[in-house]
Amino acid sequence: MTAMLSTLTTPLAAVGAVCLKTLREFGHIGIFFGRGVLGIFSLPLQIAKFVAQIYFIGARSVLVICLTGAFTGMVLGLQGYYTLVKFGAQGMLGAAVALSLIREMGPVLTAIMITARAGSAMAAEIGIMRNSEEIDALKTMDINPIRFLVSPRIFAAVISFPLLTAIFDVIGILGGYLSGSVLLGLSSGTFFARVDSSVEMQDVTGGFIKAVVFGVVVATISCYEGYYTHTRPDGFGAKGVSSSTTSAVVTCCVLILVTDYIMTSFLL
């Protein structure tokens, strides 16, 4: 009887343990984020570090965002045209491209691209600092490492993500116009008239809200993974840094898609 009970409860206990561990991890991440946000507002303000991080996360991502935005828009234009033409509704291409980009693809793809470019760099840089005792050194100098390293990155991500999303959206719409109108012959007037009539302020605001949330998620998770590299089972040396970087990128991408679904269900 006891053996049977144990067979039944062991898998339950294992599931419970995993759930508790995940909850605890989310609690840690929440506290980590809270301390990061507090650091943004604590005096003296770290203006130079904020600007440097906005340059790194924002300005240096512009090229990659323009490239991905242009090709995403062009593909949307092509696919959308050949789908809509079957129903004789190719005139709706402008609306299809603009709404897909502004509501969904712009914020999500921008966040994923910045995760790949800047999120991985954040995790790796902070992870290396952890393993070479630089974070301990900051503590011995009475410098709050979270304020010093994490706060500027969270601030910069919140500023940069919506701006880069806006660039992605605009370039994407132009890409859609290029393939739909310039290459496939749809009238320019029809394309832009549909963009103008279908996109509402609510769509733009929703996209920006998503971008801000993704910025918080990417900066917090990437910094968290790097900061706690040493607590991972394989968290030492180069392997530890590579492992925390991989984990940061994967976790960010998954969380971007999960939070996107949750937010979309509330914003629609």
Next chain:
Amino acid sequence: MSEAFIRIEKLSKSFGENHVIRGIDLDINRGEILTLIGKSGVGKSILLKLLINLIEPDSGRILFEGRPLDDLTKAERKAFLRKMSYVFQGTALLDSMTVFENVALPLQERRGVSREEIRRRVREKLQQLDLVDIDEKYPSQLSGGMKKRVALARALVTEPEVVLFDEPTTGLDPIRKHAVHSLITDYQKKFGFTAVLVSHEIPDVFYISQRIAMIDEGRIVFAGTPEELQKSPNPVVQQFIGGLDSEKNSFRKVNRCPRAEGI
């Protein structure tokens, strides 16, 4: 008996099953140079990290001027930590910052220190440590010895009351090693700071330390003056000091081996 500047009482620290520090009692007097010696891996660096609060002890306490650190308010604790500096074994310089920025960092993060004052103090420290014309270089562009001296400059730039040195001369050539030892003693005389040194440089540390404490298996097996250490009947102490002599003898034997002589 006068009160110790820093008193360590029954301090213990374990990492899983590894009991690194096992109930250490030690007094550190104001203005002295105390050197911690012992075999590698006996917990000397961990003791320094416990002192500067980088690691929390499992049990025991540290008293600063008679007051347990646990009883200090947040502001008092912060003030205590500001009086301390730490020179890491691996230097722990921030690789993405220049030498100047590294040394200036602890001052920049403090309120009320002007830019001119920071520049003056950083230049002064770099000059005193014979680190000229490397302000704009990054740590990765420096030799191991130079990195050590930059780390030392960063630790001393705040003019701390207590400096914890974790093997400050490891990897330095004999001339630089002597220079660093001289610097520690000179600064100690000039500013009167208290220094706790982890070092394997025997007999060099005998000349610069007022007191020496030896750690073995997580416990203090000896604490006293260098003279007392050399006369100590404790077999662990004698084995440690004697081990160095026997090593020298074995090197001599290697030099006298027939093949070497035949060359």
